[in-house]
Amino acid sequence: MCKDARSMTSFCMGCYCVPDILGLPECTGEAPSFLLECDSSVLGALQKHLSVYKIRRKVTVEPHPEFHVWAVLPCGPQTSEAAPLEERVEATTVLLRDPRTARMGWRLLTQDDGPALVPRGQLGDLQDYHMYRYQQGIPEGVCDLPPGMALPLESNLVFMNGVSFTKGCYIGQELTARTHHTGVIRKRLFPVKLEGALPASAISPGTLVTVTATGQAAGKFRAGQGHVGLALLRSETIKGPLHIKTSESQMVAVTAVVPDWWPTAAK
Incomplete structure (x- = not known):
């Protein structure tokens, strides 16, 4: 189990419906409540953004710092002695399967x-959590998905139940739907492995990834932890040897990986 650096924001909804947000069994007043998990570093910006779009609806948006977010990750083969987890949605505790992929366990x-609520749970380190999700190709937060830069389909959000093509409307919906139905997505966010001596300051986001044989630009490094990370790469370049030239003029080999949990059509 790893405690994630995330925050909770609650919504008390009147006549306005927000889909795919976790509903709570209890709420102050008569209106139902919902929880939205977000990156804690942009909590204020998200509140302001949601307030702009509530128009004249009877919606209250407020943070709930008393909720702590934990990731419950699989640490090995299941044994017969291990009690299976069961979903819980209560006033003070919510335990659900991670909706992105089964590889990410539970939220x-x-x-x-938190650890007391998971039988045989072992407390892990937050860095281990980030390394694990990078290996699985799971972007999370504003470092991996910079606002105004990360496109939903290039970020593989459609693989992680992050995009709906039946609900609307949202900003960019027409472009997203059109791109999805044409089936032409030239760049994707791939998990990558880095081989070689890394700079002490780590590799900066936005560093160019280059095809070793030709020097052609393949994409850009997005974020990482240690020798694993994510890079936005052109799909046709991922099979060839790639590298990053660091600020110290060192050459770091980059190997892109296609996660085995992705849909077959995307591999």
Whole structure:
């Protein structure tokens, strides 16, 4: 189990419906409540953004810092002695399967002590959590998905239940739907492995990834932890040897990986 650096924002909804947001069994007043998990570094910006779009609807948006977010990751083969987890949606504790992929286990939102709620759970390190999700190709937060730069389809959000093609409307919906139905997505966010001596300051986001044989630009490094990370790459370049030239003029080999949990058509 790893405690994630995320925050919770609640919505008390009147006559306005927000789809795919976690509903709570209890709410102050008569209106139902919903929780939205977000990157804690942009909590204020998200509140302001949602307030702009509520227009004259009877919607209250407020943070709930008393909720702590935990990731419950699989750490090995399941044994017969291990009690299976069961979904819980209560006033102070929510335990649900991670909707992005089964590889990411469960999400636990609670006001109580997280490890005590998971039988045989072992407390992990936040850095290990980030390394694990990078290996699985899971972007998360504004470092991996910079606002105004990360496109939903290039970021593989459609693989992770992050895009709906039946609900609307949202900004960019027409472009996203048209691109999806044409089936032409030239760049994707790939998990990558880095081989070689890394600079002490790590590799900066936006560093160019180059095809070794030709020097042609293949894409850009997005974010990482240690020798694993994510890079936005042109799909036709991922099979060839790639490299990054660091600020110290060092050459770091880059190997792109196609996650085995992706849909077959995308591989």
